[in-house]
Amino acid sequence: MKKPDTLQGSLDLLVLKILSRRPRLHGYAIMTAIKDTSRDVLRAEEGSLYPALHRMEEAGWIRAEWIMKDSGRRARMYELTAIGRKQLAAEESRWQAVSSAINRVLREA
């Protein structure tokens, strides 16, 4: 039952990155995108994706809007804002720094 927590707090970064490449995705599509682009390695826990999305929305990094889908059901589509773009850059560089640091440790220790 227990899944490995593969995201380790980098869910924000992934969501922002995906939205920067492909604007206007709904939650399910974001989840699928994370799964697909990571070739099934990374998996966002379905339920906890939404609190994260909502938190980023309140922080102003992304904005959402309801659209009507062909199925007659409404879906909430997310896209990046200008603040979100800056945030993404910051998170990306932070991630680079951390991962290169970890790599260094792995190489040299």
Next chain:
Amino acid sequence: MPLWSRIVNVFRADTLNREIDEEFESHIAEGIAQGRDPEEVRKAFGTPLRQREQSHDIRVVAWLESLRADVIFGWRQLKRNKVTFTAAVLSLAFAMGACASAFRLIDALFLRPLPIAGSDRLYALSRQAIMPNGKLKVYDGWAYPPFLLMRDAVKGEAELIAVSYAERMDLTYKSDQEMEKAYVQYVSGWMFDSFGLRPALGRLLTENDDLKPGAHPYALLSYAYWTSRFNRDPGVIGHTLQIGNTLFEIVGVGPKTFTGTEPGTITDVFLPTMMHPWVSRPDADWIRTLVLVQPGVPIEPLRQKMDAVSRAFEAERAKSFTAWPKWVLQAWLNQKMLMEPAPGGVSLMQSDYRESLGGLGVLVAMLLLIACANVANLMTALAAARAREMALRVSIGAGRGRLVQMVLVESVLVASLSAALGALFTWWSAPFIVSKINPPDRPAHLVLSTDWRVLGFGLALIFGVTLLLGLLPALRVSTLEPISVLKGGENPHARRRSMHWMIAAQVAFCFLVVFIAGLFVATFQRLSNEYTGFSSQRVLALDTNTRQNQSPVAWEQMAERLRAVPGIEKVALCQWPLLSGISSNGFISIHGAPSSNTLTDLLGVSPGWLDTMKIPLIDGRDFRPEETSPGVAIVNQTFAKTYFHGEDPVGKSFTLSKGNVYRIVGLVHDARYGSVRGPIEPVAYVPFRSIGKDGSLRPVGSSTLMVRTASSNPLALASTLRKAVSQTNSEFRVSNIRTQQEIIESQTVRERLLAMLSLFFAGVALLLAGIGLYGVLNYSVLQRQREIGIRIAMGARQAAIVRLVTVDIFSMILIGAVAGVALGMASVQYLETLFYQVKGTDPVMLVIPLLAILVAAMLAASPAVVRALRIDPSEILRAE
């Protein structure tokens, strides 16, 4: 934006939850559409409720949401107890509104600075001297010549500004027959410039308009007057207005905010001081002196400099005062100049109403405390009913902080609701009180602006009331022991005890209000019942002016003509009516002895005046038509007592200042002349006809026709008389018609207002305290009905039950009353100047409020006592 959306979300919580749910649904639907097993998708998603909770918390401001919940919950609580809370809110609203009104008046009269540049550097001069009657008096009048000397003396350090007392004057824009009244104020031409004011239209008066006596017939209208009289017609510039025989050209309209320098009066027309008839007279005090000090100039040296100039001027003038007794002269020369900050201007209303407003402030503050105690008790009773609910909340994990917040929110709700209603009440009541301040022919105008001071006071009021109401219940909640409450064993006495102390406090405050009200009412009663010595019924006073001064003979002819008007019984002439506030006086001497130490009031009257006023003759006779002043006089009893040791003075003589000799031809009963207060002064009536130094009759420009009518409503004849006067002689014009009764009453306007308001407040205080007492007793009987039922079942006698129910309360009332008496004794000394012939230590004044409170308490207690006696033990025990 994000914070805003989170605040908005608080108020659309349901919609928000629905949206979150919909998004989740769409997620699951998407998963199913991708071909996944519905069961598996749902499982992978997790518990929607928990996710929703998480998302919800992210998307709202949590504290605001809990506050909103508390407000809604509190509102429901209030709605559940509709009647009690309506009563609570209404009584609080009244008390808060009254407090706010009192503050608005205080703000408008004392705190609001004049809308001018440098109001914080504005001072007013006055002089403190011992008057001939031996009393210390502060007066702020100056003659113009010494003003100019003082102005020169401090040039460069401060600018002196002369402003006359705003005066209700007759003026006309057309013919003499279309006279109207307006407040006119003579001011230094340079005042507007010094104050940094700008005209709304045309130009302001300047220093150049104030150089030579009588040479600058220019008038400036105030913005308020321009609005009300001319409907803001820009064409008024260049028009003329006539005051007396002078035509003034209107040169401009003053700035919108500036209403003159006297809070309580809105000046209509400003004229240059040089146009005042007394501007060159060294002996007529008709201006106030304002000082605009340059920044950084020390005050005391400035005061000393001006004091020296003023004293030197008076000393020079006093050389001719040979008739004055030495000590009077000395005291007068030793007067001290005072220089006090006057950022808000100076007016008579300020000095008249300083203590009154303070007294009213105390009364309304007491009312507020009584109302708060009521509502606090009410909330305590309701909280008792909810003790179990609170205990339950604590035991299932509610934080103490949240509970305190919940209780306080209810208080805030009550306080804010009351404040909103109270604001409405204030909006109506403050102008109402202002309208009652002056007699109708001299209306008072107070600029009641809602400035930051008033708003701040309102907020402080709400805050204070909230604390008073909510603090105790909140503290109790925060120390709640859920176990003992849920066991049903919370100590009920603690709660009741706190309510009882509230009753004691209420009684103390209530006593203070009723006590002070009693003193005000007694003051007014004593003043109204003060023996005047003449009959004011059916008497009209026609203040009459002439275009050119007329011979007294022409005046007598006018009186003669009016006697022929149907419905008129008697007509006589006098310089001015009795008790009109005007008087003239002098020092007299008998047989060439040095002048007396007391002043004698003088009044010129025509033959028949004594009869018209119904002042009975004791000895001697009335004046004859041909008699003149100086020559003969009629004196009152006090005069005889003061100067002739009570002997009949008829036939004897006295000398008035400047050596004029009068032979006494009549002795009359005492009648009040100057004031309805205090002892009656010696009075000498002299003939209306007076002769000048050259021996000819002195012409008269204004005088009063006293008319006794046959009708019980004398004012019905006003227009007939007005017409008759102008038809008889077009030189004459009636400027004002009042009944003598109105004139007397205008002496006690303040006392009437205070008595009326304080009586009303006392009634409200008794009512509120009664309601409070009723509530508490009722509550305690309800709470103890089991105990009472058992006692009745055991055979307790009725008297014992009554005792049981009331003994605590009445001992609290006793404690409250004692505290109230102490409070009253301590506070009454600050109001002493407002009382007339009553003392706070008068036992009657203390007993009456005590009785009133006792009666109110008994009335309030009786329903609860009856309820206790009617308790049916079998019913109570069955219910258990």
